[in-house]
Amino acid sequence: MHAIAPHQNETTRRRTLGLLALLGLGGITGKALAAAPGWPEEAFRQKTQDEALKSLYGKAFEVSDKVTLDAPEIAENGAVVPVSVSSTLPNVTSISILVPENPFSLAASYKLAEGTAALIGCRLKMAKTSNVIAIVESGGKLFATSKEVKVTLGGCGG
Amino acid sequence: MASTIRVRAQSNGPQTDVQALIQHPMDSGFVKDSDGKLVPPHHIETVTFVYNGKTVLTADWGPAVSKDPYIKFSFNGGAKGDTLNVTWIDNLGQTDTIAAKIT
Numbered sequence: 001m002h003a004i005a006p007h008q009n010e011t012t013r014r015r016t017l018g019l020l021a022l023l024g025l026g027g028i029t030g031k032a033l034a035a036a037p038g039w040p041e042e043a044f045r046q047k048t049q050d051e052a053l054k055s056l057y058g059k060a061f062e063v064s065d066k067v068t069l070d071a072p073e074i075a076e077n078g079a080v081v082p083v084s085v086s087s088t089l090p091n092v093t094s095i096s097i098l099v100p101e102n103p104f105s106l107a108a109s110y111k112l113a114e115g116t117a118a119l120i121g122c123r124l125k126m127a128k129t130s131n132v133i134a135i136v137e138s139g140g141k142l143f144a145t146s147k148e149v150k151v152t153l154g155g156c157g158g
Numbered sequence: 159m160a161s162t163i164r165v166r167a168q169s170n171g172p173q174t175d176v177q178a179l180i181q182h183p184m185d186s187g188f189v190k191d192s193d194g195k196l197v198p199p200h201h202i203e204t205v206t207f208v209y210n211g212k213t214v215l216t217a218d219w220g221p222a223v224s225k226d227p228y229i230k231f232s233f234n235g236g237a238k239g240d241t242l243n244v245t246w247i248d249n250l251g252q253t254d255t256i257a258a259k260i261t
Contacts, residue, residue: 040218117233120231
């Protein structure tokens with residue numbers, strides 16, 4: 001009897017752990033489903049720039065000098081990189097910022113109403129030196145510009 | 159509890175300049191804590207700015223937006239004393255909202 005009891009305990013313990021693991025997974029999935037309505041989850045999960053853009057817009061962009069991207073040449077701290085995007089194009093409906101060297105390429109995407117100025121400033125994390133790409137949607141077409149930002153200290157925990 | 163959102167909305171005549179600062183960890187899911195365990199993702203997904211019943215800006219954010227995020231933009235219209243509603247929701251379903259006065 002003494003020899004069996006610990007064995008049973010071990011089985012029960014494993015079952016309990018397995019059950020807890022399942023519950024844990026269920027919990028995570030449940031949370032993922034509770035994502036904000038309209039949040040383009042698939043686009044934010046893409047690792048490459050092309051896939052993120054394909055998922056977000058589904059069309060190609062052209063490089064334009066009417067899009068301006070303000071970002072530092074060298075960011076000492078990759079955890080806080082001030083970036084601002086502006087454009088002189090008319091009827092800008094959305095602005096997106098991508099950092100292709102980050103684990104997920106798409107950093108932020110803004111939907112602008114009519115009358116909202118095509119000028120957005122925010123602060124991003126950058127894992128390492130990378131191009132920063134600004135995409136502006138105007139009149140249903142995509143226009144882009146990019147700039148390399150050198151990062152001396154990564155912002156993703158190195 | 160004090161609001162997690164600080165908004166400064168200033169009317170400059172034809173436009174309103176908005177700056178907002180939100181207190182949020184914006185954990186990316188790639189950073190390890192002091193015990194070497196990954197900190198699970200916890201970041202704001204969407205911020206909406208509503209003026210006069212119209213959403214003037216929707217910000218969709220991934221984990222690459224910095225901790226305690228800051229955002230700056232402008233929109234046409236808005237007069238002193240009007241209200242701008244700012245709401246955020248994160249990937250864990252937490253949310254906060256504030257009604258800011260335009261000055």
